[in-house]
Amino acid sequence: MAGHSHWANIAAKKGVIDKKRGKLFGKLSRAIIVAAQHGGGDPGMNLALRYAIDKARKASMPKENIDRAVKKGCGELSGENFEELVYEGYGAAGVAVLCDILTENRNRTAGEIRKIFEVHGGNLGxxxxVAWMFERKGLFLVPCENVEEDALFEIALEAGADDVSANGDVYEVTCSVEAFQQVADIFEEKKIPTNxxxxxxxxxxxxxxxxEDGKKVLRLMEALEDHDDVQSVTANFNIPDEIMAEVTAD
Structure with a gap:
């Protein structure tokens, strides 16, 4: 299982998101604010805002929180000015790590992120x-128990997806950034649930x-995910299935 979906599955199974729901709402609010600042407050005309709002709704973020974030982004309410940054570095065994950041103080954030890398055996680059090792794509993880592979393959490719592959107990669907919303809409229309x-x-x-390196990298990923300014973390690690249980036992 490749690192991009690997971490998403591990985080879900370990309850990383649920344990930090309050923190998650703060991160989702930042994403909505920045999207509204850049493209306006109408999700019908601003795909980035639509994506941010959809993600917030899937996380059960209250409507009033979403509306308040949109108003802040449009200048109707006062709020911080966030800067979008990408921090790059290395974890144990030379694993490449990318962090998407939204911060109101880049100097503070840089120092804190550098410290997290160092504590967990890595370094901020x-x-x-490492950005050259990654390509931006739409990614969906669909539980295998909810749909047959052949049916999913047909629906996904007709919607504009590039590939469908089985990874453990989920199907991994990838598409271009441009096709992401179309694929998401079709999955919703066909009532295909996604993790x-x-x-x-x-x-x-x-x-x-x-x-050992697997444990170090997972601890680094969790620590980065826990930081308020980090929107998402991606890395290029792979943990073979035969040792996964031992790595995630802690």
Whole structure:
């Protein structure tokens, strides 16, 4: 299982998102604010805002929180000005790590993210050091128990997806950024549930990890995810199925 969906599955199974629901709402609000700042407050005309709002709704974020974030982005309510950044670095065994950041203080955030990398056996790198290893794509994780592979394959490809593949107990569907909303709409129309639906960074190659390096990388990923300014974390690791249980036992 490749790193882009690997971490998403692990995070879901370990309850990383549910344990940090309050923190998650704060991150989702930031994404909505920035999307509204850049493209206006109408999700029908602003796909980035529509995507951010859909993601917030799937996380059960209250409507009033969503509306307040849109108003802040449109300047109707006062709020912080967030800067969009991408921090790049390396984890154990040379694993490439990308962090999408929204921050109101880049100096503070840079210091805190650098410290997280160092504590977990990695290091923060310079701009461009690992970004070239990743490609932005739409990514959906569909539970295998909810749909037959042949049916999903037909629906996804007709909607504009590039590929459908089985990874453990989920099907991984990828598409271009441009086709993301169309595929998402078709899945909703066909009532196909997803564990994950997001625009992600897909690695070109992955690094196979053993038990010890696997544990170090997962601890780094969790620590980065826990930071308020981090919107998403992507890495190019792969943990073979035969040692996955041992790596995630803690």
């Amino acid at each position: 310079s701009t461009g050091c 994950l639906a997001e625009i992600s960074r897909i690695p070109d190659t992955t690094v196979d990890l053993g038990v």
